[in-house]
Amino acid sequence: MDLFFNELSLKNETGIHQDSINAMVMVYKELLKYHITTCRIAPKDNTKLFQMICALPDSVNVKNFYFSFFRSPYESETVEEKQDDYYTYNWTCHGKECIGIALAFLLDSICFSIYSQNWNSPFIDFFQNETSVCVRNISIKEHVDIHLSQMQTQTGAELPECDIPVSDKKIVLRKDHGMDVLEAFCKRLIHSPYLIGVVNSLPYNPHERKFIRKVRENGLIEIVLPWTDEGYGIVVKTTGRTIRETKRISEIITEEFGYL
Secondary structure, eight states: OOEEEOGGGTTTOOOOOHHHHHHHHHHHHHHHTTTOOOEEOOHHHHHHHHHHHHTSSSOHHHHHHHHHHEESOSOOHHHHTTHHHHHHSOEEETTEEOHHHHHHHHTTOEEEOOOSGGGOSSEEEEEETTEEEEEEEESSHHHHHHHHHHHHHHHHSOOOOOOSOGGGOOBOOOSSTTHHHHHHHHHHHTTSTTEEEEEEEEOOOTTOOOSEEEEOTTSEEEEEOTTSTTOOEEEEEESOSSHHHHHHHHHHHHHHHSOO
16 A cells, blocks of 8 residues: 655645654654655655755654655556546645645545645544545654554454345446357356346457456446456446555455456
C-alpha cells in the first residue's frame, strides 16, 4: 500500500521545524514494521520538501531514507484506475484543492502530513463536492499503529457472501459480437460466492492485458478477457461493501477465473 502526501501541510510554509523532522523519522521507522515504504508526492512538493530538509543542520537521518520513501509523481497504476472517480468531483479541504488527501480517500489508503498543530490528527475531514468525507492521516508515530492495526484487522475479516442462488443470479449483456463468449464465461463466474450478478458488458478493449480493468467503490468490478483478440469485457456487481473488500474479491476472482 502506498501513502499519499498531503500537499496542504506544506502549503505557504517556507521552512520546516525540527520537531516535524523528528516525527517524520519516527513515522518512517514505524511504517517499515508494516512493510510500507512509499509515499506518493507531486514533483514540485517533493523538491520543496527536500530543499527544506537540506537547509537544516542535522538532516542526514532524513536524507538516508528520503528518496526511497517519497516517490514522484502521484500517478501510479492504482491511481490511474481511479482517475475517472477523481475528476468526477471537486475535492477541497479548508477551501483549498487537496489532491493527495482525495487520492488517499479514493484508494482507501492513508495520507501523510508534515507534523504541525494544524495537521496533528489521525483523521482529516474534507469535502467531496458538498459532501463531508473523512480520510485517515498520519503525522506522528502513534497514528501509524492506530490505522495499520485496524486496517489489518479489517482485511482479515470474513468477506460477505451472496445469498442469491446461482440459478437466480442475473447476467445482463449487450447484444453485440462476442456475446456467446462472454455468456459462457459469465456462467462460470457467477458460481463465485462473492458475485451478485453481471450488470453489463464493456466496449471492446483489444489492447488491455489486465484481467481486472477497474475496481469501483460501490462493489463493481470491470473485467476484461485478455485472451480474446477483441478484449471482450463485463461489469460485475460483488458483495464488496468497501473498496478494500472489493479489491480483495477481485484478487480471489483473478485467482480462480483470470486464466483461459
